[in-house]
Amino acid sequence: MLSKPILALDTSAGASVCLIQADGNVRSASMQTPRAHSRELLPLLDGLIQEAELTWQDLQAFAVGTGPGSFTGLRVACATIAGINASLKKPVYSLSSLAITARQAGDINQPFWAIEDARSGLVYAAQFEAGVCVSPPQCLTWQDFLALKPQIYITLSDIPVDLQSAKQLPIVCSRELALITSVQDLEGCEHQAMWVEPVYLQPSQAEKNLA
Structure with a gap:
């Protein structure tokens, strides 16, 4: 059974976050400024948790959109959850960012x-x-x-x-809703211990420049 509350985020296209509580209630938020990810992502997550009257310690699991997508966005998302979870040591699930797009x-x-x-x-x-x-x-x-x-x-x-x-195809549902349904379908899926790796599928521009 999927442990809740679970906090999920995807930063492959803008930033979408959702919190699914133990009672099934869902809260979500988003921002569309990729350059601000590293500065504003943690406050966005913290605000969602406070709104639900929870603490970080109340969380039972995390889910992260691991790509493929923007190198910076994926790196920030995975590093943010790894940092938060260093002390919490909760399960972390990987979500395909293209699968989230498909749900839209x-x-x-x-x-x-x-x-x-x-x-x-x-x-x-x-x-x-x-x-x-x-x-x-x-x-x-x-x-x-x-x-x-x-x-x-x-x-x-x-x-x-x-x-x-x-x-x-037209976009018929928001990124946040697609993220929520992706998390709800994680029942029975395997997770990694404390972090997930970004799925880049190609070298970064810096790596290309060194080649």
Whole structure:
């Protein structure tokens, strides 16, 4: 059984956080200023906990969107939870950021792709069908992605290429709601002891510069 209260956050696209309490009540918040993540993320989390009249010690688990996505956003999220949990030592669950994006499409009864521009001519992509990931997240060139002949996709980013006849799905639910349902579906999932690692799928720009 998933232990609650559980605090979850995803910073792959803006920052979304949610707190699911033991009685099932849910609180959520968000911010859309990626450059402020390192400065404002902890106060955002702390405010959510205080609003629920809880303390950090009351939390029973954490969940983190581990990517793929922005290097800085993923690093800040994982490091923030690792720092908080260093003394609490609570279970930490990993969430796919592309799976969270896929949930924002609502109920789709045919295969579709969740994609995000990875810059430098690359794209993060994962395919979903009936709520299940059928092609795990990968980092492809746009040319290789187009060779897969995508028919339907959802994205939160501006796409720098022509996806030809592919249909873009509308966003029908908020990032916070998608995060909440992702956490609620963690029942029975395995967790790591105290932290999770970001899923980058490609070298950072600094690593590319050194290559």
